[in-house]
Amino acid sequence: MALSANADFKTRLQAWLPKLVLSPSLAMVLVFVYGFILFSVYLSFTDSRLLPSFGWVGWENYSKLWRLSHWETSITNMGIFAALYIGICTVLGLGLAIFLDQKIRGEGFIRTIYLYPMALSFIVTGTAWKWFLDPGIGLENVMQSWGWTSFEFDWIKNRDFAIYTVVLAAVWQTSGFVMAMFLAGLRGIDNEILKAAQMDGASNWNLYRRIIIPQLRPAFLSAFVILSHLAIKTFDLVIALTGGGPGRATELPATFMYSYTFSRNQMGIGAASATIMLMTIAAIMIPYLYAELREKK
Amino acid sequence: MSVASQDTAIRTGRVMRTLIYLVLLLFTLFYMLPLYVMVVNSVKPLDEITGGGMMNLPQVFTLEPWAKAWSSAQIGVEPTGLSPYFWNSIKMVVPAVAISTVLGALNGYVLTKWRFRYDTIVFGLILFACFIPFQIVLIPMAKMLGLMGLAGTTWGLVLVHVVYGVGFTTLYFRNYYAVFPTELIRAAQIDGAGFFQIFWRILLPSSGPIAVVSIIWQFTNIWNDFLFGASFAGADSQPMTVALNNLVQASHGVKEYNVHFAGAILAALPTLLVYIVAGRYFVRGLMAGSVKG
Numbered sequence: 088m089a090l091s092a093n094a095d096f097k098t099r100l101q102a103w104l105p106k107l108v109l110s111p112s113l114a115m116v117l118v119f120v121y122g123f124i125l126f127s128v129y130l131s132f133t134d135s136r137l138l139p140s141f142g143w144v145g146w147e148n149y150s151k152l153w154r155l156s157h158w159e160t161s162i163t164n165m166g167i168f169a170a171l172y173i174g175i176c177t178v179l180g181l182g183l184a185i186f187l188d189q190k191i192r193g194e195g196f197i198r199t200i201y202l203y204p205m206a207l208s209f210i211v212t213g214t215a216w217k218w219f220l221d222p223g224i225g226l227e228n229v230m231q232s233w234g235w236t237s238f239e240f241d242w243i244k245n246r247d248f249a250i251y252t253v254v255l256a257a258v259w260q261t262s263g264f265v266m267a268m269f270l271a272g273l274r275g276i277d278n279e280i281l282k283a284a285q286m287d288g289a290s291n292w293n294l295y296r297r298i299i300i301p302q303l304r305p306a307f308l309s310a311f312v313i314l315s316h317l318a319i320k321t322f323d324l325v326i327a328l329t330g331g332g333p334g335r336a337t338e339l340p341a342t343f344m345y346s347y348t349f350s351r352n353q354m355g356i357g358a359a360s361a362t363i364m365l366m367t368i369a370a371i372m373i374p375y376l377y378a379e380l381r382e383k384k
Numbered sequence: 385m386s387v388a389s390q391d392t393a394i395r396t397g398r399v400m401r402t403l404i405y406l407v408l409l410l411f412t413l414f415y416m417l418p419l420y421v422m423v424v425n426s427v428k429p430l431d432e433i434t435g436g437g438m439m440n441l442p443q444v445f446t447l448e449p450w451a452k453a454w455s456s457a458q459i460g461v462e463p464t465g466l467s468p469y470f471w472n473s474i475k476m477v478v479p480a481v482a483i484s485t486v487l488g489a490l491n492g493y494v495l496t497k498w499r500f501r502y503d504t505i506v507f508g509l510i511l512f513a514c515f516i517p518f519q520i521v522l523i524p525m526a527k528m529l530g531l532m533g534l535a536g537t538t539w540g541l542v543l544v545h546v547v548y549g550v551g552f553t554t555l556y557f558r559n560y561y562a563v564f565p566t567e568l569i570r571a572a573q574i575d576g577a578g579f580f581q582i583f584w585r586i587l588l589p590s591s592g593p594i595a596v597v598s599i600i601w602q603f604t605n606i607w608n609d610f611l612f613g614a615s616f617a618g619a620d621s622q623p624m625t626v627a628l629n630n631l632v633q634a635s636h637g638v639k640e641y642n643v644h645f646a647g648a649i650l651a652a653l654p655t656l657l658v659y660i661v662a663g664r665y666f667v668r669g670l671m672a673g674s675v676k677g
Contacts, residue, residue, distance in 0.1 A: 104579040105498035108490050112550050113506060119547040120513040123524040130523060139527065183411060186404045188392045197408055199663055200415050206659035206666065207652050208608035210625045214632050214648040215418035218425075218641055224433055232436025263415065264670055271671060278393040291394055320517050323610035327629055344519040349615070354523060361519040372515045380508055 124365065131358035139354065148359040158360065160335050161343040164250050168339065169318040171254045172261075176314055177307070179258065180265025185295065187266070188273045198270075201263035209260065213327025216256040217243070246336040249329055253321075253337050256328055261317065265310050272306035273299070312375045319368050340364050426450060426646035433641045449642035453650060457643050458634060459627050460619075466647050468620075469627035473607060476538050476623055480545035481602040487546070488553020488598055489591060493583050495554070496561040497569050507558065514551035521548075522615055529616055536618025544616060545606045552605075553598045556672055560594035561587060593665070600662055601669035604655045624651045 131149070134142040152158050183201065187194055204212065219225045222241040230238035242248035276299055284294055322341035329337040331346075340360055348357030396404065425433055426449050428442035437443075455465035495507050525544060526535070534540030564587065572582050613623040622630075628651045632644045659666050 101579055105494040106500065108579075109494045109506070112487050112491050112510065112554065115547050115550065116510050116513050119521065119525070119528075120516065121509070123521040123528075124516070126524040127520050139523065183408070186408055189394065189396055189401070189404055190392075191404070191408065197412060199660075200412050202663070202667065203419075203656065203659055204415060205670065206604055206655045208610065208625050208628075208655070210608075210610050210629050211648045211652045212418070214628065214644060215422050217632070218644065219418060219421050219438070224436075224438055224641060226438075228436045229439050259415070259418065267667060268671065273392065276392070281393040285393065285395075291396065294394060316515055323625070326610070326614075327632065330633065341517065341519055345522075345615075348523060357519075358523060361517065361522070364517040365520045368515060368517055369512075372512065376508060376511060376515075380504055380511075 127358050128362050131355060131362045133355055135354035135358065137352040137354070144355070148355040152356050152359050152363075155356075157335060157338065158340075158343060161338045161340050161360075164337060165319070165339055167250055168254055168257075168321070169315060171251070172257050172318050173311065173314045175254070175258050176262045176265045177310055179262045180310065181269050181300075181303075183262070183266040184269035184273055187270060198263075198267065201266055203263075204260045205264045207260070209323035210327045212256055212260050213324050216252065216259070217328050220252055220255075243329065244333055246333050249333060249336045253325055253328055257318075257321065257324055260324075261314065265314070268310055268313075269303060269306050272303045276302055308375070312371060315371050316368055319364055422645045422649050422652075425642055426453075426649055428642060430638075430640055430642050449640070449646040450650075452640070453631070453643045453647035457631055457640070457647065458637070460630050466624065466627050466631065466650055469622055469624045470650065472538065472617075472621055473624040476541045476545070476621070477603060477606050480542045480549065480606050481599055483542070484546045484549040484553050484602055485595060485598045487550050488555075489557045489588075489595070490583070491550070491554040492557025492559075492561045493587055495558045496564070497566060497582075497587075498579075507554070510551050510554050512551075513548065514555070518548065518611055522611075526616065536616070536621060538621045540616055541612060541621060541623070544612050545602075545609070548612075549602050549605065552601060556594055556598045556601070556669070557591070559672060560591070564590070593668075596662065596665045597669045597672065600658055600665050603658060604666070607655050 130139055132143060132145060134140055134144050187197060191197065220240070220243040222228065222239075222244060227238060227240045230240070243252045280298060281294055284298060289297070320341060321339055322345070325331055325337055325339055325342050331338045331342045341364070344357050344360045344364065347353045347360065421438065424441055425438060427445055427447065428437070429444055429446055429448075432440070432443060453465060454467050456463055457465045459466065459469065491510070495503055529535045529540045529543075532540075532543075534543060568586055569582055572586055577585065607623075608625060609623070610625040610629065613626040614629075617623060617626060628647050631647050
């Protein structure tokens, strides 16, 4: 009797064990991710300043936010940055992948070099580019000391151009990764189709345009999703490279949120900006993850 | 690396090939440029840099900037160099990587071999957590760490990194275990093996490669993190990235570029070393995080 009750308990435990093992992670995610999201979204409707406070103010933070020129700058910069960053990384990544796919000698070595920036912290990347682009000691100074005295390159100190230096450093960091994604896609393409098309006299250009690049659709989609999500999250790079300056010329939503929440004591507005960031990423990620997970079933 | 080496059937002419090699070489230089700048300038005296010699090899070779960056440069208010922060990072990274990898392995095991209703939804919830902009959790996390008495501590940072890293580690192990033959598990079950026995004896022995991927990915991400470090670390738990930023952005005194460059290399060295030694696994992690297989 006792023996069978014991066995019964054991089977029941075995049945519950998997869920029990999963539950700490699930609980963590539910509290620290979804609970926190709800909390932050709630704060965005309150009069929180230095500390969280629960006086309901409706949409006031959002309407204030959209009237701030600081936020407008951040959003405009985000538009410029994201468009250029995603566009250049994609074109460069695809181009380099196609070139590397031509039975190149030393391919492995070249790939290693193209990809190493991905292993670095954005703070390191930012530091290196900050001083390299600095007109006082970097490129401009070097060119002038080499005898090209009229050479000028002060983008990083120039309000109208500083955002492009952020693009440059970000492209440097991630384009090799995009290249690797496209290269994996290229290596998956069936050579038989290409050979057949070659027999029919198709030029290389047409092979790429008509057959190969259309087949890379999944790689394009992944690259777009990853790059846009990286773009929206960009924070450390700006902090290290320009500190958001000169003035506010390189502020992005992530740096805006940080300074409004932690140094300007406008937590309600900070939470509102974070909510907008989350919504933007969710709009891109949720359909993508949904499609990926459904396919796998 | 992870890409299969099947070459394209495309044939190119001589001129085209030369052009391709030229472009590839040009980009090799582009990607190497910042590393070159950091390395050569970290071993020369300051006046060689300010005198317009940033691109030149050092005329006088010196390790002084390295020594200064490591042990005596002014970081914030203390002239401690980066070394205490280096150890802070180690103390944070090691437990965070270990815990998140173990949790990821267990989660992946449950989600593939002990499937239950709505398990895909549970996985979706865990996975989406990888991609949220962390700004959305900064405020409540700061409050929560305060409530738990972990504000400003290394253990607080470990907790944060485990929470927001477990999605990726779960993803890796889930995709890896998904293709592991379920018949073996069923057979072991019939032989009376329990939940943990199956995990220990059958799955874990063949999990080497994916464990390496997970460890490398977590190590790189956590070591390189700046946002959480800047938001939640106290004076004696600041990680390397935050300290490096403080060193470089310091507004007082002479800007010692050579020390900054040496410091940047010190901050980059651990992840760079991992990349050089185990680049194959690093790329696999990157790809798995992008093309969800």
